[in-house]
Amino acid sequence: MITLLAERQRTRKSALCPWRSVVQKGEKIRVMNNEETFYQAMRRKGVTRRSFLKFCSLAATSLGLGAGMTPKIAWALENKPRIPVVWIHGLECTCCTESFIRSSHPLAKDVILSLISLDYDDTLMAAAGAQAEEVFDDITTRYAGKYILAVEGNPPLGEQGMFCISGGRPFIEKLKKAAAAPSAIIAWENCASWGCVQAARPNPTQATPIDKVITDKPIVKVPGCPPIPDVMSAIITYM
Numbered sequence: 001m002i003t004l005l006a007e008r009q010r011t012r013k014s015a016l017c018p019w020r021s022v023v024q025k026g027e028k029i030r031v032m033n034n035e036e037t038f039y040q041a042m043r044r045k046g047v048t049r050r051s052f053l054k055f056c057s058l059a060a061t062s063l064g065l066g067a068g069m070t071p072k073i074a075w076a077l078e079n080k081p082r083i084p085v086v087w088i089h090g091l092e093c094t095c096c097t098e099s100f101i102r103s104s105h106p107l108a109k110d111v112i113l114s115l116i117s118l119d120y121d122d123t124l125m126a127a128a129g130a131q132a133e134e135v136f137d138d139i140t141t142r143y144a145g146k147y148i149l150a151v152e153g154n155p156p157l158g159e160q161g162m163f164c165i166s167g168g169r170p171f172i173e174k175l176k177k178a179a180a181a182p183s184a185i186i187a188w189e190n191c192a193s194w195g196c197v198q199a200a201r202p203n204p205t206q207a208t209p210i211d212k213v214i215t216d217k218p219i220v221k222v223p224g225c226p227p228i229p230d231v232m233s234a235i236i237t238y239m
Contacts, residue, residue, distance in 0.1 A: 036081065037077065038077040038078075039052065039077050039078040042055075042110075047110075052077075056077065058105045059073055059233075059234040059238055063238060083116065083146065083148055084148070085116050085117060085118045085119065085148045085236065086119065086139055086147050086148070086150070086182070087120065087121040087123075087124075087152065088120070088122060088150070088151055088152070088166070088171075088174060088175065089152045089153050089166070090151065090152070090154045090156075090164055090166075090175065091154050091198045092153030092154070092196075092198075094123060096226050097121075097124065099228070099232065100233070101124075101229075103229035105233070106233060116237065119135060119139050119147075120135050120136050120139055122166065132167070133167045133168070140177060140181070144181035145181050145183060146183055147183060148185075148186065148239055149185045149186070150185075150186045150188060151175065151186065151210050152191070153171075153191045153192060154191050154195060154196070154210060155175050156198075156205035157205075157207075158205045159205075161173065172213065175214070179210075179214045184220065184239050185214065185217055185218070185219045186219075186220050186235065186239070187219050187221045189222065189224055189225055189226055190224065190225045191207075193209060193210075195207055195209045220235065
């Protein structure tokens with residue numbers, strides 16, 4: 001761990017905020033492997049140590065881990081760099097995103113701007129079109145093995161996946177590319193976890209839960225329609 005007096009510098013490409021910077025000019029921060037950690041980002045945003053520990057306690061409770069896990073969560077956030085998150089959408093109603101942005105402990109804006117690095121999200125990102133897809137390809141390639149993949153909705157397999165097109169290609173292709181080398185995969189809500197209403201008989205689109213498509217990697221399922229927002233925030237931060 002080293003201390004840097006950092007000049008204004010850009011982070012990796014991000015479709016959420018393509019112009020953002022890690023630090024302001026002249027700001028002194030402690031970094032590990034030249035990457036800002038969760039805790040450093042929170043402190044830079046003005047979060048007190050007391051509020052940080054309160055968040056760790058709420059995260060432990062939301063995950064059903066008990067108060068004894070609070071110090072371990074705090075230690076992880078103090079030492080773990082902010083990890084890129086790629087959030088993609090298949091067949092769904094966007095209720096997960098609607099739930100997530102209404103999180104109150106912590107607020108969704110604090111999760112997005114301080115706790116995680118949400119570099120790609122079909123719904124929340126500022127970029128669009130070719131610029132957004134360039135970010136998707138950049139993150140999934142350059143940070144192979146390091147990014148978290150969050151999947152909202154499921155892929156339709158009928159008609160070669162043509163019932164759901166994302167970025168000019170069938171969603172199933174995008175899902176397989178994103179699932180090639182993440183550090184973890186999250187299946188949000190009933191759609192990604194079990195199939196939900198779009199997979200009900202006769203299921204003309206052949207909507208399929210993602211674990212039936214991605215069979216070689218563990219998947220964390222967070223069912224619900226929608227999931228509890230505070231649970232979503234806790235899980236994506238803890239991972």
